[in-house]
Amino acid sequence: MQPFELSPFSTLAVGIIGFLLTATLISRLIALRVGSTPTMVNLRDRINAWWVLVGLGLPVLALGKGVTIVLFAVLSFLTLREFISITPTRQGDRVVLFAAFFVAVPFQYALVASGWYGLFSILIPVYGFFAMAAMSTFAQDTQHFLERNAKIQWAVMVCVYGISxxxxxxxxEIPNHQGQQAAMLLFFLLVVQLSDVMQYVFGKLMGRRKVAPILSPNKTVEGLVGGGLSASLVGALLHSFTPFSAAQAFLLSVAIVIAGFFGGLVLSAVKRSLGAKDWGSSIPGHGGVLDRLDSVAFSAPIFFHLVRYWFVP
Incomplete structure (x- = not known):
């Protein structure tokens, strides 16, 4: 009888659950000593939210490509709704908004499902860019025409194109890694989200110098360096679940961290410009869905194209 072996995806999933259990226990022990301070309450809410996200996300990823694509399509729809909900629009934008929600989202994810890389990579930034601008002329509403189009196109680029x-x-299709793509997706999500968590932890423990106090008061140099380096080292340690060597996994993790950091910073600037603190309130301790996926929207295209260029024949 052959010994039972977990798949790379299952092993990573067990590790994530174990990490959350450890984090939950540590946070409870710290709370017993220091009490319910604002920082501890925020940390507790974040961990509870992570249990919900992991509890929903891991089973979906385990069910296969089709269900995973549907999940991310729903996430794109929700984040797009959050973005548009705090962005001023006019009646003349209805046709463009309909196309954004009910054409761009399903068409982009249909291309993901088909594996049609050529059209997938240019549909929104090329054809969508010109098509949405052309459709907006039908209303003949010239008031803030450029600003309105730019906001909708930004929303589609970030929430649909980036996340997809x-x-x-x-x-x-990477040689010697067939059938293990789910583990690579989980590796990416783990690094980008762990970077966010560790930047928060390092920032609270030793953060002194603000990176951009007006845009994001909680982001510090110490948080970025400590959290980013921690996430990158974890990425290197998990290289055996990917087609990368330890050094390659570390460098790719650094790219994920940097892109994700600027994703959070850029979208914080967008929120501030629109007079909002969070994109929504659907996830306690995290804000809206886009508050949790801002780093994914920026880092996913970077990671995808780096991997495709260097590792796909």
């Missing part, structure tokens, strides 16, 4: 690159990882 995460499930697209499932269709990269």
């Amino acid at each position: 690159h995460a499930p697209a990882l499932l269709f990269l």
Whole structure:
């Protein structure tokens, strides 16, 4: 009888659950000593939210490519709704908004499912860019025409185009890694989200110098360096679950961290410009869905194209 072996995806999933259990226990022990301070309450809410996200996300990823694509399509729809909900629009934008929600989202994810890389990579930034601008002329509403179009196109680029690159990882055919794409997607999500968590922890423990106090008061140099380096080292340690060597996994993790950091910073600037603190309130301790996926929207295309260029024949 052959010994039972977990798949790379299952092993990573067990590790994530174990990490959350450890984090929950440590946070409870610290809370017993220091009490319910604002920082501890925020940390507790974040961990509870992570249990919900992991409890929903891992089973979906385990069910296969089709269900995973549907999940990310729903996430794109929700984040797009959050973005548009705090962005001023006019009646003349209805046709463009309909196209954004009910044409761009399903068409982009249909291309992901088909593995049609050529059209997937240019549909929104090329054809969508010109098509949405053309459609907006039908209303003949010239008031703030450029600003309104730019906001909608930004929303589609971030929420649909950017996020769709995460499930697209499932269709990269890498030699000697066939059938293990789900583990690579989980590796990417783990690094980008662990970076966010560790930046928060390092920032609270030793953060002194603000990176951009007006845009994001909680982001510090110490948090970025400590959290980013921690996430990158974890990425290197997990290289055996990917087609990368330890050094390659570390460098790719650094790219994920940097892109994700600027994703959070850029979208914080967008929120501030629109007079909002969070994109929504659907996830306690995290804000809206886009508050949790801002780093994914920026880092997924970077990671996807780096992997495709260097590792796909």
